[in-house]
Amino acid sequence: MKIEAKEAGRYLVVKIHEQRMGADRAASFKDEMSKLIDQGHTAFVLDLSEVKFIDSTGLGAILSILKRVGKSGDILVTGTSDTVASMFKLTRMDRVFQMYSTVDEALSARV
Amino acid sequence: MLLPKMTVVVESRLECVPLAGTMVRAFCHASGATDVESEQIEVCIMEAVNNCVVHAYRSEPGHPVEVIAALQGGEFRFEVCDQGKPGNPEMLRRSRRHLLDLDPASLEAMPERGRGLAIIESIMDGIEYVTSGGKNCFSMTKRIACESTKY
Numbered sequence: 388m389k390i391e392a393k394e395a396g397r398y399l400v401v402k403i404h405e406q407r408m409g410a411d412r413a414a415s416f417k418d419e420m421s422k423l424i425d426q427g428h429t430a431f432v433l434d435l436s437e438v439k440f441i442d443s444t445g446l447g448a449i450l451s452i453l454k455r456v457g458k459s460g461d462i463l464v465t466g467t468s469d470t471v472a473s474m475f476k477l478t479r480m481d482r483v484f485q486m487y488s489t490v491d492e493a494l495s496a497r498v
Numbered sequence: 499m500l501l502p503k504m505t506v507v508v509e510s511r512l513e514c515v516p517l518a519g520t521m522v523r524a525f526c527h528a529s530g531a532t533d534v535e536s537e538q539i540e541v542c543i544m545e546a547v548n549n550c551v552v553h554a555y556r557s558e559p560g561h562p563v564e565v566i567a568a569l570q571g572g573e574f575r576f577e578v579c580d581q582g583k584p585g586n587p588e589m590l591r592r593s594r595r596h597l598l599d600l601d602p603a604s605l606e607a608m609p610e611r612g613r614g615l616a617i618i619e620s621i622m623d624g625i626e627y628v629t630s631g632g633k634n635c636f637s638m639t640k641r642i643a644c645e646s647t648k649y
Contacts, residue, residue: 407516410512473538
């Protein structure tokens with residue numbers, strides 16, 4: 388799982404450099420995010436602009452990270468394609484995560 | 499008269515699952531399904547193949563997962579078959595759609611897994627699970643709104 392992390396105020400912007408977030412990538416995603424949480428980060432902007440496909444395991448992995456950071460943490464989801472957004476909607480995950488079109492929009496909303 | 503049909507066999511490894519999904523998506527699109535329909539079908543195929551790899555074969559590589567896709571009369575029929583541990587047909591008969599009813603206030607209670615079947619139920623028109631003679635097959639049907647139903 389290729390990710391790129393960049394600090395933006397209290398948030399860590401994590402860009403997923405993968406086109407697919409399926410069952411074969413979910414464990415690796417959780418490992419990478421766990422490392423960042425262990426470093427003390429609890430507020431994330433997840434940039435999914437390169438992700439073209441996600442399945443239930445990929446969604447479950449993102450949910451597990453939200454549960455890990457808990458109520459004191461935050462995960463904002465940005466850049467979802469129509470296909471990925473439809474999966475969030477189908478699984479009602481769009482009710483659980485704050486979703487924005489771009490990273491800038493997400494960060495502006497949280498200022 | 500030959501009907502559009504394809505068969506793909508992948509090994510029981512999670513990294514092989516996208517191949518099955520991609521090929522079925524391409525078949526569906528070439529057979530008249532829209533982009534949205536094809537992508538939704540791809541999701542369902544991958545969820546079903548994931549289940550074979552993880553549950554039927556307990557994530558053990560080296561086993562076959564067979565995916566058959568066919569189109570007839572404007573309806574796609576898909577079969578995802580394995581030769582591993584059979585699933586519980588009773589469990590599959592019960593709808594799993596309730597797993598999609600999330601209460602954002604109850605984060606801790608939200609399951610991280612198990613939504614695959616609920617997703618398939620939401621997208622497909624019909625599902626069936628049959629196990630016989632050491633072979634377990636999960637079937638899905640989807641009617642598409644294509645203009646031509648020559649098959």
